[in-house]
Amino acid sequence: MSPRKSAAEARxxxxxxxxxxxxIASVEGLEGLTIGRLxxxxxxxxxxxxxxxxxxxxxxxxxxxxASAVFVRAVWHPAEDAAPGLPRLRALCEAWIGYLxxxxxxxxxxxxxxxxxxxxxxxxGRVRDAVxxxxxxxxxxxxxxxxxxxxxxxxxxxxxPEQVTYELVGCYLALNQELQLLADPEAPARTRRALDRxxxxxxxxxxx
Amino acid sequence: MSPRKSAAEARxxxxxxxxxxxxIASVEGLEGLTIGRLxxxxxxxxxxxxxxxxxxxxxxxxxxxxASAVFVRAVWHPAEDAAPGLPRLRALCEAWIGYLxxxxxxxxxxxxxxxxxxxxxxxxGRVRDAVxxxxxxxxxxxxxxxxxxxxxxxxxxxxxPEQVTYELVGCYLALNQELQLLADPEAPARTRRALDRxxxxxxxxxxx
DNA sequence: TTAGCTTCCGATCGGTCGGTTGCTATATTC
DNA sequence: GAATATAGCAACCGACCGATCGGAAGCTAA
Numbered sequence: 001m002s003p004r005k006s007a008a009e010a011r012x013x014x015x016x017x018x019x020x021x022x023x024i025a026s027v028e029g030l031e032g033l034t035i036g037r038l039x040x041x042x043x044x045x046x047x048x049x050x051x052x053x054x055x056x057x058x059x060x061x062x063x064x065x066x067a068s069a070v071f072v073r074a075v076w077h078p079a080e081d082a083a084p085g086l087p088r089l090r091a092l093c094e095a096w097i098g099y100l101x102x103x104x105x106x107x108x109x110x111x112x113x114x115x116x117x118x119x120x121x122x123x124x125g126r127v128r129d130a131v132x133x134x135x136x137x138x139x140x141x142x143x144x145x146x147x148x149x150x151x152x153x154x155x156x157x158x159x160x161p162e163q164v165t166y167e168l169v170g171c172y173l174a175l176n177q178e179l180q181l182l183a184d185p186e187a188p189a190r191t192r193r194a195l196d197r198x199x200x201x202x203x204x205x206x207x208x
Numbered sequence: 209m210s211p212r213k214s215a216a217e218a219r220x221x222x223x224x225x226x227x228x229x230x231x232i233a234s235v236e237g238l239e240g241l242t243i244g245r246l247x248x249x250x251x252x253x254x255x256x257x258x259x260x261x262x263x264x265x266x267x268x269x270x271x272x273x274x275a276s277a278v279f280v281r282a283v284w285h286p287a288e289d290a291a292p293g294l295p296r297l298r299a300l301c302e303a304w305i306g307y308l309x310x311x312x313x314x315x316x317x318x319x320x321x322x323x324x325x326x327x328x329x330x331x332x333g334r335v336r337d338a339v340x341x342x343x344x345x346x347x348x349x350x351x352x353x354x355x356x357x358x359x360x361x362x363x364x365x366x367x368x369p370e371q372v373t374y375e376l377v378g379c380y381l382a383l384n385q386e387l388q389l390l391a392d393p394e395a396p397a398r399t400r401r402a403l404d405r406x407x408x409x410x411x412x413x414x415x416x
Numbered sequence: 417t418t419a420g421c422t423t424c425c426g427a428t429c430g431g432t433c434g435g436t437t438g439c440t441a442t443a444t445t446c
Numbered sequence: 447g448a449a450t451a452t453a454g455c456a457a458c459c460g461a462c463c464g465a466t467c468g469g470a471a472g473c474t475a476a
Contacts, residue, residue, distance in 0.1 A: 242462085243464065255465085258465070261463085
């Protein structure tokens with residue numbers, strides 16, 4: 001009927017598939033994301049959708065990568081302008097709250113990584129590996145930023161970066177649950193209170 | 209071939225279905241739990257399995273209820289012997305860690321409530337309502353226990369029970385992720401360190 | 417002895433899954 | 447302008463999904 005052909009248009013189509021896939025997967029999960037549903041939503045045939053990826057697993061990985069780009073753009077990029085250390089951590093955490101609270105247009109079902117993490121944490125396969133890799137990357141970045149803040153004397157010298165990272169991740173998992181499952185409007189305020197405790201500046205008795 | 213008939217045996221069969229269903233659902237999710245898989249695992253026919261529940265949704269609710277009983281037995285019951293307030297909170301939290309760390313025989317794929325919570329948090333329906341209800345019940349119990357500890361002077365007087373409950377839930381969501389997705393053996397120690405900070409006794413400058 | 421109830425099975429239903437095939441129509445390359 | 451490459455479609459595949467059906471087997475009560 002309407003065979004689009006140019007390479008540029010094909011890339012655009014691929015992008016539309018991934019965008020729609022992110023939206024569906026954030027609600028139904030990466031396993032619940034089906035090719036037929038994707039095709040119907042986009043007014044395409046199943047073969048037309050699958051032709052861009054070959055395999056559902058490859059499609060899932062592409063959606064995951066697309067979601068990762070959204071996350072980086074929404075959370076990490078806005079914080080890059082802030083000064084390294086505590087200010088950047090603060091900006092990062094605030095953007096992270098906004099991402100979970102307002103990014104409904106992109107992730108109507110909440111953070112796709114939380115969903116995918118729980119969905120695949122008990123399985124094998126490339127998707128699980130990709131989810132675990134992304135999770136580790138972001139934890140490492142958080143810990144590195146925390147180390148900078150400690151080195152700069154902005155956080156107590158005895159701060160354990162891995163420990164604070166763990167507790168930060170917990171905060172955001174809980175925030176996602178309170179927003180999505182319990183629809184609790186108090187959740188962002190509670191998160192900020194927890195952050196105030198976790199990222200409390202070092203007592204000003206340092207030399208520098 | 210082997211049609212069991214007595215009411216007692218039927219109840220036993222129902223229990224076996226639920227037990228197996230819990231194990232499957234903790235790995236595949238409540239949606240990924242299929243009647244055919246259940247029937248194969250138990251050496252039954254699909255009709256025999258579904259006959260006990262009528263509907264997959266009813267089966268999911270029964271599995272959820274069964275998992276709730278396991279959780280109560282593993283986490284709440286052991287803590288009932290402890291004195292109300294802080295000691296009971298401590299016992300509760302320690303049992304909770306053990307539940308996530310060692311209950312692999314019952315929940316091979318990690319805590320079923322975490323899985324179900326994320327799986328249904330963006331949908332409607334009775335299963336989602338049941339998950340949200342259980343989540344609220346346990347948060348309320350935690351908060352009530354925290355209030356007791358504050359009233360007894362075991363925790364600082366300005367402690368916000370809902371706030372601490374939120375942070376406790378976050379700790380256990382993070383623990384589940386580190387155990388299941390990242391297979392990090394340090395996770396329980398990190399959880400205990402976080403608990404030490406969250407449940408630090410009030411400074412002993414109180415009168416009573 | 418027998419009627420009625422329940423448990424469970426085998427067979428089957430319509431529907432959807434991921435994936436394949438053959439084709440057309442366009443874009444690109446020479 | 448001819449040859450090649452490819453985006454996308456329609457049709458279809460075997461497998462599996464949840465669900466329904468009639469009936470067989472065994473318990474219980476009259």
